[in-house]
Amino acid sequence: DAMVIQNPRYQVTQFGKPVTLSCSQTLNHNVMYWYQQKSSQAPKLLFHYYDKDFNNEADTPDNFQSRRPNTSFCFLDIRSPGLGDAAMYLCATSIEAGPYEQYFGPGTRLTVT
């Protein structure tokens, strides 16, 4: 089945230690999104890629970076995680940018110790 895959499902990192979360998709969608979801809150968009074009949200901290080496893969890099970065990180895809259905992966739960 075509799907959005996130690895790992659970990640523990130390305060200030860089961490990378990965997302892959078999849907061949043009757009890939990264959301941050804290406990009992709505998903918050961090940035998205339309093909190779990177689009950052204005309020996304510089500590968060992303890479998309090819259509299938997208990575979220947190350069110096703080305790406030502990959250569920969700990857999503859509066929095109704009008002289209977004398909979410299962998420990566990040813990910062």
Next chain:
Amino acid sequence: GENVEQHPSTLSVQEGDSAVIKCTYSDSASNYFPWYKQELGKGPQLIIDIRSNVGEKKDQRIAVTLNKTAKHFSLHITETQPEDSAVYFCAASFMEYGNKLVFGAGTILRVKS
């Protein structure tokens, strides 16, 4: 700025009863309104969506209604079952912000058997 308000924050119903969740949005140009269901530890899953050229859409026990004039839309679940228990998020696309989805704060639905 973009804003989606969702009510109620929690909803408890008896199995077999109906559940209604309401959302309002701020951008009159919004044209896409999805509803997502999120179970514990999982990513959001699209359950139904509606576009601004349609007033109502139904899929088995789930329906969504849209009132563009009042800028609100609602999710209706009939004959609720225990497996409907989850967090439900509404969202709206905001043209001014590149058609990104902005999510409501979520509704915890509990179906008591």
